[in-house]
Amino acid sequence: MTTVKQRLTKRFDARGLGGAPTGPYDIEIDRDLRVPMDDGIELLADLIRPVGPVDPPLPTIVLRSPYGRRGAMAGDARALAYEGFTVLVQSCRGTWGSPGVFHPQVDEQRDGIATLRWVRRQPWFTGRLATYGQSYLGYTQWAVAGRLQKEEPETAPEALVLLITMPDFGAITWDNGAYALRNALGWTRMMDRMRRGPLALLGMALPDRKLDRAFDALPLSAGDTAVLGAPNDWYQDWVRHEQLTDEYWTRQSHTATVADVTAPVMMLSGWYDIFLPWQLRTYAQLVAAGNPPQLTLGPWGHTSREMGGPTLAESVAFLREVFTGRDAGRPAPVRAYLTGAQEWHDLASWPPPGSVAQSLFLREGGGLGADPAGDLTRYTYDPKAPTPALGGPSLTPHTAPVDNAAHERRTDVAVFRGDVLAEPVTVGGEPVARIRVRSSAPSFDVFVRLTDVRPDGRSMTVCDGIRRIGSVATAATDPASDADGFRVVDVTLWPTYHRFAAGHRIGIQVSSGAHPRYARNPGTGEPAFTAEETVVAHQEISHTGPTASRIELPVVTP
Structure with missing residues (x-):
């Protein structure tokens, strides 16, 4: 000593x-x-x-x-x-x-x-x-x-x-059935560098192209070998145990x-x-x-x-x-x-006292309003060209809100925007999206993002969330399909405390991924540890009926 x-x-x-x-x-x-x-x-x-x-x-x-x-x-x-x-x-x-x-x-x-x-x-x-x-x-x-x-x-x-x-930590690793790949593999890479000593740590300040390539590895269980050169015990365990009810996670x-x-x-x-x-x-x-x-x-x-x-x-x-x-x-x-x-x-407490859920319905044609309107919004998700992540919470320093305007022009992102606000709207708590959706794939993800659309056209991230359907981990809790094959998928977004200013608009995105923040869903419903084959998913968002797609915002009343 x-x-x-x-x-x-x-x-x-x-x-x-x-x-x-x-x-x-x-x-x-x-x-x-x-x-x-x-x-x-x-x-x-x-x-x-x-x-x-x-x-x-x-x-x-x-x-x-x-x-x-x-x-x-x-x-x-x-x-x-x-x-x-x-x-x-x-x-x-x-x-x-x-x-x-x-x-x-x-x-x-x-x-x-x-x-x-x-x-x-x-x-x-x-x-x-x-x-x-x-x-x-x-x-x-x-x-x-x-x-x-x-x-x-x-x-x-x-x-x-x-x-x-x-x-x-199991709950964040498999977030509503979706594997938090960027955090899990990035943290594993960091810990391996710490094990190898100070010189290896210096590499953390540089772009990590090897890690970027490893994010694309399929099956997921190959990601650690792709970046480290050999399997890592805990990473292998994380991918193998999709169900949070497994004893591996509960202990x-x-x-x-x-x-x-x-x-x-x-x-x-x-x-x-x-x-x-x-x-x-x-x-x-x-x-x-x-x-x-x-x-x-x-x-x-x-x-x-x-x-x-x-x-x-x-x-x-x-x-x-x-x-x-x-x-x-x-x-x-x-x-x-x-x-x-x-x-x-x-x-006095969180969420802010006085917050009340208010629904905005996603409308065909890209609108948001107090009532549903229209029939269907369609988009296609291809796991071989997955919808990319744009910002969002991570272990990197780059987590501040970003402009989604270019991202929202992608054909695999459905975009909905409300009217220009005459008065400010303050949201405090966890927004919940209730998306009535049908997919051609056995398994698919619903990723929802809330944005603040500014008068200059920027669409800035407020918060988002994901929910996987049809996987090993979610099968027991997936919402049932109705007679038309639609499910109402509840997606709880990240907590937020945000004021939409007068003159701004409230924006919603719906897509089926945010890779590599969350690992792509191959679409087959096979265990993530071994799934290599992918299927294209044709998605339909429904705007009709008593369960028409909507988002419930916890609006803070004055």
Whole structure:
């Protein structure tokens, strides 16, 4: 174990946190502590402490990460220590010097519980305990919090800071039956580079043509070999297990224990984050259980640098309020950024109180209105030339809304637009599209996007969602076909808080894919692991009858 005092790195850490100022303390770091697990292996951790006395005393914070303990990956840990917190950042099993084999999600509960027990026995432990982290580091918190609170409350964390995360990674991997290829294969590529060391990581800053080609591999189970040169165990498991009811996924899910968490919780996410829908559902679970979290929702994606400053400031204020009683000065439990208006709003809860579902019907000829009109809209989807993804939540930095005008000229995208708005319309919550659709293919996807159509002709993304029909995973829950072969497919879109300005129009797209954000649907209904053959799908959207295609927007009334 080595000890390092760090003073000069403060200004570099501030840059990594989006310019947020660092706290008043210098820090010292004890490297490579060995933390024993129940099976005898010892995971490596760094202890980061403020230099000098801290008054009033602050909690010890634990971060468990597969992304390393040094450099930019541990910037949040150092930032917390500059503020006076004692911080332990640990490398998960099989990563960054910790022995064992890394099985994503599988070992985090047992290793997390062993770690928290060990921390509470250490001479440097400050007497109170919190957990912290974003993305996978948030999952490691969910893995232990509810179970410990119920079975071993004396070990459980006394506060959780959960940033852009969720307790069940299976749900995002197979999103309503569609495989989230760009995230799954991109993350696997990133983790392989981390395993191979710093030089391999440098390649992440360059275009990855090998990965781009691998996105097109069929069957899906060949994608990892196409980019890594050999199969990857967890990627193979992800593709093989399409059904979220498989034991492979259920043993990794901690959704059932969310309601058992009684400690104070802070949540932060962004409108363009990959985990947003599920994070807001865990927020709702905690509210229903009587433990409403503090929630911040900003104009960010999963890796937005602009998120760094607000994340640190709000996290520190929350933790100080919980552990020292210092008022964080927050006027309301929910703080949400209203896109379209570019305003922050303080809300009593999420969704905004007073939101009411209002239906807009998709009309033949491309209109949107209060009543259905017309017969059919047709388009053709060819898996050999799949409808491409255009932006959307991802692990890349490029998740901000984009202009869909050129995309909407494609023949495999059906476009519908409302009248010019005389007054602003604010939408807050999860829009739900109910598309009455018929397909010539045994299996097909329904991808729906809500756009803000501006007077200059730009059609800017607001949010979107997907639902697969006819696959191994969805067969048990697919809506039944009617006598004419139509199904009413409900597609829940990403949560949003957006104002359509007067003079703008509301736009809807319906298509059958967004590749490689979601893997193309070959159309045969065969298992994704082995499906290589493709079939062209001729799609028909119905505008007639009591179940005519429509979108239900959660409109916020004044």
